[in-house]
């Protein structure tokens with residue numbers, strides 16, 4: 001029996017509530033009071049200060065289904081959309097949290113029980129990674145859970161060691177993977193083929209157990225904590241017996257509706273997947289108050305909208321279409337996120353206007369790019385051309401890159417930056433552009449969120465540097 005995505009979300013919350021967790025609403029995609037973060041990208045974001053001991057709640061266990069966007073900054077999955085079976089710009093992260101309450105053994109037991117008993121997953125298809133030195137985790141997985149040794153993979157990279165900053169809470173992770181079967185290309189984590197989609201990471205368990213000092217010394221935290229995150233769409237795919245997230249109920253509705261609106265029969269087209277992905281991130285971002293603009297968060301939104309519109313164009317769509325998908329999205333997700341329904345008209349209006357503006361230049365820009373590709377030697381699109389498309393036709397550089405990649409080319413990014421810089425200097429010298437123009441440029445050179453960056457198990461929180 002397959003289970004709907006809405007049903008799995010409910011089952012997760014119910015399971016942890018039954019285990020004394022407080023159900024906490026998803027926070028906004030726009031993080032409050034956190035300049036280090038572009039968009040909410042994990043369930044733990046809203047609990048950051050609780051983990052740091054700077055905020056107290058009247059509960060020590062929590063459960064949530066958090067809306068997340070990973071389309072910029074360190075966690076940028078925009079380029080993965082349409083290319084992997086498991087990445088979205090917008091997704092929901094199911095998470096359970098312990099603030100100095102239970103620790104490793106219970107976290108592992110909860111996860112295993114939920115997956116194998118509550119959801120009834122086949123144990124044979126599950127395997128886990130642990131941080132290479134975490135013998136305690138190995139012992140729990142092997143001796144308590146009963147997972148054979150060859151299903152517990154030790155990983156030495158930062159993928160399996162989490163930290164919040166240079167100093168402060170940190171600790172090893174254990175990730176749970178599902179084997180979708182030999183017919184799909186890819187190898188287990190740590191193998192040379194791990195980039196494939198056969199073994200898909202479903203759940204990350206973070207064991208916060210150290211407090212890193214300025215001199216690098218790791219002191220044990222007096223009250224170790226737990227932070228976990230599981231992708232709702234990935235677990236749905238398993239329970240609905242499909243391989244790709246894009247084949248689950250929710251995405252199939254969006255894809256079918258996009259196909260009908262655009263007028264295409266090729267239901268498996270990559271462009272439809274991209275469009276179905278992008279309508280979710282764009283609608284949720286607008287519902288959370290982000291507006292398309294030329295800087296910061298608003299520019300990320302604008303880039304995603306333009307990318308979606310370009311994929312519609314690629315499918316031969318000649319009309320304004322993107323906003324029409326909001327209805328299907330509200331039908332699918334409005335029960336869990338009522339703001340989608342209450343703000344539907346506003347979201348549609350913003351998307352419609354943005355598409356209308358861009359469609360004026362899209363066809364001309366595409367014409368220039370297509371012609372250029374025909375006569376191009378080598379596989380690099382000159383930075384000058386990418387800049388012209390950006391400057392004159394409103395093609396964000398990642399959009400040009402998206403088109404290029406489909407045909408085996410890539411943009412000369414460094415050349416693009418040089419062209420941008422040249423323009424900026426000319427503009428400054430002539431003093432003829434106002435603040436708006438400079439803002440556009442600033443957005444492009446913005447060093448995006450690099451918080452929680454992990455290098456060999458160490459981490460740096462960096463501010464969003466705009467200049």
Ligand code: ATP
Pocket residue numbers: 070077086087088089090091093201202203204229230231232233234
């Ligand atoms: P991956 O290695 O597949 O990119 P991740 O290690 O970056 O995943 P985490 O940061 O550990 O992911 O996030 C916790 C969980 O959230 C993952 O185990 C996965 O199930 C889910 N997840 C992460 N990124 C995405 C995404 N872009 N789209 C859908 N689900 C995601």
Ligand code: MG
Pocket residue numbers: none
């Ligand atoms: Mg990732």
Ligand code: MG
Pocket residue numbers: 159201
């Ligand atoms: Mg991973």
Ligand code: MG
Pocket residue numbers: 175201204
């Ligand atoms: Mg992970």
